[in-house]
Amino acid sequence: MFTPPPIARERLPALLAAMPKAELHIHIEGSLEPEVIFALAQRNGVALPYADVEALRRAYAFSDLQSFLDIYYAGASVLLHEQDFYDMARAYLAQAAMDNVAHAEVFFDPQTHTARGVSMETVVRGLHRACVDARAELGISSSLILCFLRHLSEEDAFATLEQAMPLLEHIVGVGLDSSELGHPPEKFARVFARCRQLGLRLVAHAGEEGPPAFIWSALDVLRVERIDHGVQAVHDAALMRRLAQDRIALTVCPLSNLKLRVFPELSQHNLKRLLDAGLAATVNSDDPAYFGGYINENFTQVFAAVPQLTAHDAWQLAHNSFAASFAPEGQRRAWQDRLVECFEAHARA
Numbered sequence: 557m558f559t560p561p562p563i564a565r566e567r568l569p570a571l572l573a574a575m576p577k578a579e580l581h582i583h584i585e586g587s588l589e590p591e592v593i594f595a596l597a598q599r600n601g602v603a604l605p606y607a608d609v610e611a612l613r614r615a616y617a618f619s620d621l622q623s624f625l626d627i628y629y630a631g632a633s634v635l636l637h638e639q640d641f642y643d644m645a646r647a648y649l650a651q652a653a654m655d656n657v658a659h660a661e662v663f664f665d666p667q668t669h670t671a672r673g674v675s676m677e678t679v680v681r682g683l684h685r686a687c688v689d690a691r692a693e694l695g696i697s698s699s700l701i702l703c704f705l706r707h708l709s710e711e712d713a714f715a716t717l718e719q720a721m722p723l724l725e726h727i728v729g730v731g732l733d734s735s736e737l738g739h740p741p742e743k744f745a746r747v748f749a750r751c752r753q754l755g756l757r758l759v760a761h762a763g764e765e766g767p768p769a770f771i772w773s774a775l776d777v778l779r780v781e782r783i784d785h786g787v788q789a790v791h792d793a794a795l796m797r798r799l800a801q802d803r804i805a806l807t808v809c810p811l812s813n814l815k816l817r818v819f820p821e822l823s824q825h826n827l828k829r830l831l832d833a834g835l836a837a838t839v840n841s842d843d844p845a846y847f848g849g850y851i852n853e854n855f856t857q858v859f860a861a862v863p864q865l866t867a868h869d870a871w872q873l874a875h876n877s878f879a880a881s882f883a884p885e886g887q888r889r890a891w892q893d894r895l896v897e898c899f900e901a902h903a904r905a
C-alpha cells in the first residue's frame with residue numbers, strides 16, 4: 557500500500573484540488589443552479605413559486621432533509637425535454653472535470669419526472685448523451701445510478717424499474733433516496749432483490765438522519781455495496797466494525813451535512829473519526845447547487861474545519877473513491893496510479 561510522502565499543511569488545498577478523484581454521491585437534479593432553474597423555467601414556460609433568482613436563493617435556508625427536499629423537487633420541475641437533461645448533466649460534468657474528477661457515478665430521480673408526464677426515455681437518453689459527450693470532449697468518465705424515492709411505495713419503484721428495463725444498458729445501478737425518517741430500507745427489499753438479479757449494482761442512502769438500524773438493513777436486507785452518507789454509524793460500535801471489516805464505502809457529503817444540520821458546525825464533522833476507525837469513507841457533493849459547493853469545495857472546507865485531517869487522509873479518501881467505484885478493475889487501477897503520481901509530484905514540488 558502506498559504511503560504518501562509528508563506534505564505541509566499549507567499546501568493541502570492545492571493538493572486536494574489537483575488530486576484525481578471519483579465522485580460517487582451527486583444527485584444530478586441537485587446540480588441545477590438557481591440561474592439555470594430560472595432559465596429553464598422561461599425556456600419551458602413553467603411557473604415557479606419564486607419571484608426571481610434571489611427569492612429562490614433566499615429559500616435555501618434549510619432546517620433538515622425534508623425542508624431541502626421540498627425546494628429540490630420544485631427546482632426539478634423545470635426539466636421537461638431531453639435537451640434539458642443533457643444540458644444539466646453536461647454542465648455538471650464540466651464542473652466536475654475542472655475539480656479533477658476522473659469518474660462520476662451520477663444519481664438521478666426518475667419518479668420526480670415521470671410523475672409530471674416526462675418519460676423515462678427522455679430522462680435517460682438526455683443524461684446518457686451528456687455522459688458520452690463529456691467523455692469525448694473532457695476525458696471524464698461517468699455512469700448513471702437510478703434512485704428510487706423512498707417516500708413512495710415499493711409498487712411505484714417496481715413500475716419505475718419496468719419503465720427503465722429497455723434502457724438498462726445505460727444504467728450501472730440503483731439507489732434509494734428522499735425522506736429517510738419513516739421509510740426504512742426494508743420497505744424496498746423485493747425491488748432491490750429484483751435489481752440484484754438483473755445484475756445492477758446496489759447502493760442506498762442510510763444513516764444521514766436515520767438510525768444505525770437503517771444502515772444494518774441496507775446492508776443485510778437490501779445487500780447494498782455502498783452506503784450513501786452513513787455518518788450516524790458512529791453511534792453503533794458493532795456496525796463500525798462491520799463496515800470496516802467489509803470495506804463498505806461511505807459516500808460522505810460534508811457541506812450537505814452542514815446545511816441540513818446533521819452537524820451544527822463543520823468542525824464537528826465525524827469524517828476523521830470514520831477514517832481513523834478504518835472505514836472506507838469518501839468525500840462527495842450530494843446537491844452542490846443547494847449546499848454551497850462542488851466536490852473540491854467539500855474537500856477544502858472540511859480539511860480547513862477539521863485540522864486533524866492530513867495529507868494521508870486526503871490520499872485515503874481519493875483512493876477509497878476509486879476502489880469503491882463501479883468502474884472496471886483495470887480502469888480503477890489506472891486512476892490509482894495517477895493518484896500516486898500526483899502525490900509524488902506534490903511532495904517534490
Ligand code: HPA
Pocket residue numbers: 583586621628733734735736761764812842843
Ligand atoms: O441528501 C439527500 N438525502 C436524501 N435524498 C436526497 N435527494 C437529494 N439529495 C438527498
Ligand SMILES: [Zn+2]
Pocket residue numbers: 581583733761784842
Ligand atoms: Zn444524497
